[in-house]
Amino acid sequence: MTGTTAERRGPEEITGENFVFLQRWVHQETGIVLDDGKRYLVDARLTPLVRDEGLQSLNELCNLLRATRAPHLNRKVLEAMTTNETLFFRDLAPFDALRETIIPELVERNRAIRALRFWSAAASSGQEAYSLAMMLVEMGLGDWNIRIHGTDLSEQMLERARAGQYLQIEVNRGLPARYLVKYFEREGLEWRVQERLRRMVRFERRDLREPMASLGTFDVVLCRNVLIYFDVETKKRILGQIRSRMEPRGYLLLGAAETTFGLDNRFERKPVGGAVFYQIREQCE
Amino acid sequence: MRAMVVDDSRAMRLILRKTLDELGYEVSQAANGREALELLERDPEPVGLVLVDWNMPEMNGIELVRRMRAHPRFTSVRLVMVTTETQTEQMVEALEAGADEYIMKPFTSEVIVEKLRMLGLAA
Numbered sequence: 001m002t003g004t005t006a007e008r009r010g011p012e013e014i015t016g017e018n019f020v021f022l023q024r025w026v027h028q029e030t031g032i033v034l035d036d037g038k039r040y041l042v043d044a045r046l047t048p049l050v051r052d053e054g055l056q057s058l059n060e061l062c063n064l065l066r067a068t069r070a071p072h073l074n075r076k077v078l079e080a081m082t083t084n085e086t087l088f089f090r091d092l093a094p095f096d097a098l099r100e101t102i103i104p105e106l107v108e109r110n111r112a113i114r115a116l117r118f119w120s121a122a123a124s125s126g127q128e129a130y131s132l133a134m135m136l137v138e139m140g141l142g143d144w145n146i147r148i149h150g151t152d153l154s155e156q157m158l159e160r161a162r163a164g165q166y167l168q169i170e171v172n173r174g175l176p177a178r179y180l181v182k183y184f185e186r187e188g189l190e191w192r193v194q195e196r197l198r199r200m201v202r203f204e205r206r207d208l209r210e211p212m213a214s215l216g217t218f219d220v221v222l223c224r225n226v227l228i229y230f231d232v233e234t235k236k237r238i239l240g241q242i243r244s245r246m247e248p249r250g251y252l253l254l255g256a257a258e259t260t261f262g263l264d265n266r267f268e269r270k271p272v273g274g275a276v277f278y279q280i281r282e283q284c285e
Numbered sequence: 286m287r288a289m290v291v292d293d294s295r296a297m298r299l300i301l302r303k304t305l306d307e308l309g310y311e312v313s314q315a316a317n318g319r320e321a322l323e324l325l326e327r328d329p330e331p332v333g334l335v336l337v338d339w340n341m342p343e344m345n346g347i348e349l350v351r352r353m354r355a356h357p358r359f360t361s362v363r364l365v366m367v368t369t370e371t372q373t374e375q376m377v378e379a380l381e382a383g384a385d386e387y388i389m390k391p392f393t394s395e396v397i398v399e400k401l402r403m404l405g406l407a408a
Contacts, residue, residue, distance in 0.1 A: 169392075184373075185373075
């Protein structure tokens with residue numbers, strides 16, 4: 001049959017009932033809130049998965065999720081819904097602030113131990129962690145004991161991050177050409193981060209809502225564009241976890257649209273250059 | 286600010302021009318290095334930015350970059366290569382010749398905006 005309404009309208013749209021099912025299920029599994037305005041996100045993120053799994057529509061995917069508890073499919077759906085777009089040196093102001101103010105201050109503070117620890121808490125495919133590594137080497141700190149810890153919920157993303165291998169379109173984004181030729185090697189059609197940088201970075205799967213004690217503590221935590229996806233209670237819990245992993249005078253960086261205000265009053269806002277960081281308030285008892 | 290797009294492909298010039306237009310640039314065009322150099326030398330006020338393709342007839346992009354960098358009038362002009370050449374050696378050659386940035390084709394308009402932002406040439 002040709003020329004039916006369904007064909008002219010393109011792929012079958014997700015029904016209201018199935019969208020509500022996904023909202024509840026994703027919230028239950030990850031704490032992430034998909035409000036009604038996020039329908040486009042569901043379409044954009046899950047349509048490729050529908051195709052890869054040989055399914056006909058998002059509705060069929062929802063039926064499958066309801067009917068079975070196939071762990072591999074569950075994980076793929078959750079990973080697709082929680083992965084962020086990422087680029088090297090995303091937003092210049094925070095990196096300028098780190099380079100010009102925060103890292104020089106931390107270097108002074110840690111001069112005796114010559115160590116700095118960073119946590120890229122939503123590491124995705126690793127661009128933020130490797131951007132930090134490049135910046136630190138450029139600042140002459142390559143011989144310090146640097147640990148950049150990247151965590152993410154998506155094992156699939158972390159595998160890419162560990163490999164440090166990127167498509168041309170990815171290295172075009174945000175990465176100065178000078179750094180590309182200095183810190184990457186061409187491997188076929190892709191570009192791979194040099195081993196000296198890969199050695200500075202470790203990636204590990206973590207759910208930010210779970211206890212983090214085994215991670216140790218950090219001088220700087222970057223957790224950008226993560227809180228926006230969660231409900232208030234989960235945001236509070238995540239900020240509490242992060243706070244417990246920060247050095248007393250360490251710095252937290254959130255996304256430009258995120259704040260600790262109204263969620264965790266132990267944090268204090270610290271504008272640095274064109275960026276906003278947060279530090280743990282000193283106790284005045 | 287004023288900018289120039291140098292590419293022998295009319296379609297590519299239009300794509301780049303559209304992105305620069307949207308950023309508020311006043312854009313002129315040239316189809317190869319020689320034409321670009323002639324226009325730039327005649328221009329009473331130098332442009333702030335030139336996007337340069339590599340492979341073009343008459344004078345290629347790398348030669349244009351070298352000649353501009355050797356010319357005292359153009360030392361502060363920002364030069365960005367936009368090219369299908371994607372080998373590390375070519376990138377190094379372009380940077381050593383005096384290019385400020387390097388964009389590999391294919392690209393999206395976001396890539397152009399991000400690179401210009403890095404150079405302080407876009408908000």
